[in-house]
Amino acid sequence: MRLRFFTLDVFTTRRFAGNPLAVVLGADGLDCATMQAIAREFNLSETVFVLEPRDSVNTARLRIFTPGVELPFAGHPTVGAAVLLATQRAPEMLTRHGVVIALEEEIGLVRCEVVRDASGAVLARFDAPRLPVRGAPAPHAAPLTQALGLEAEEIGFGHHIPSSFSAGVELVFVPVRSRAALDRARPDPAAFPALLGERIGAYLYTSETVEPSSAVCARMFANGVGIGEDPATGAAAAAFAGVAHAFEAPEDGEHEFVIEQGYAMGRPSRIILGSRIEAGRLVAVTVAGHAVLIQRGDLDL
Structure with missing residues (x-):
């Protein structure tokens, strides 16, 4: 054949x-x-x-x-x-x-x-074939620091705290205070898979971006799927619309912004995430690239 x-x-x-x-x-x-x-x-x-x-x-x-x-x-x-x-x-x-x-x-x-x-x-x-939904409770900051090689004070910014969301595959979303901390993150080979369990990966993100036109800079460390870090993760971007809705409380209407990913790997990627909010509810999500x-x-x- x-x-x-x-x-x-x-x-x-x-x-x-x-x-x-x-x-x-x-x-x-x-x-x-x-x-x-x-x-x-x-x-x-x-x-x-x-x-x-x-x-x-x-x-x-x-x-x-x-x-x-x-x-x-x-x-x-x-x-x-x-x-x-x-x-x-x-x-x-x-x-x-x-x-x-x-x-x-x-x-x-x-x-x-x-x-x-x-x-x-x-x-x-x-x-997006499914709207983002919250998953199991996210790990606390202390075990995340060990699993990701970060300091406790580097996790979280603004209203953002660690969370779990899925738009088809479940990930842990970890807000990171700075791009320097994001670039330094390294999953521990034992602690990382033990902490995530069945979840497919950890999506780290910060509002400090490489490109001025981007809103978010992200990295996705995969778990149990045969790869280490993913240069661009569209399913995670779709789920991230749930994160943005939960912690940013966007007003009703159409929203669109760029997520940059893969820069730390030398594979710069730009994902265009769109959402529609009606009566305070997330009712539609699009991903483009x-x-x-x-x-x-x-x-x-």
Whole structure:
């Protein structure tokens, strides 16, 4: 069997930045074990497999794997796959007025709008398939300091305290007082997984940013999925809308801001997070980002 694959850099407009992604097309004949083996071979944060949709009105079905596990939903594979499918299947429409891509993921249907902007870069925006919900109580600051290599006074700022949220996968969100502390954080190999348990990672964030146009600078240390640090985490960004709503109490209306991630890894990434508040309630979340094609080839299986 020979399958076509592509790699893209996601949440960036330039090559060799952002979060690398592998996309394997025509994967209907693969079983779970083979998909997991291919994801381990690529050894990227995620590899996405494109299959025929269960419902023919949709564009495609996706299965998403880290090197260690399958995920029900992830943001950078959603953005990258949507950009690739739009540019492969409808390049003329993409240039004229954009394309709507409907992706069946394990979490449910994810609707994406893909457009080519004035600079020629391609951007995908998707509606979060689930609104953020609070998870289990977050660890206290003292065990977090040991697990993350920080000082107690470096955790928390403004109204922000550690919390847990999920928009499909649950993470611990840790507010960090400064970017210097954020850059210095290092998970302890024993204490970190013991503290997080079943949660998929810890998302550290600060309001001190590298780029003046960003609102938040973040790092995501993964837990139990076969990677260490993720350069850009769209599912975490979707859940972060719950954090922002809980601790910033934004007014009713539409809101949009940029989360920068991956800068400490030399993989600068920019995630555009949107939300809508009605009567004080978070009612909609969107995640957007660019993606650029890096390579294409064949898998011989």
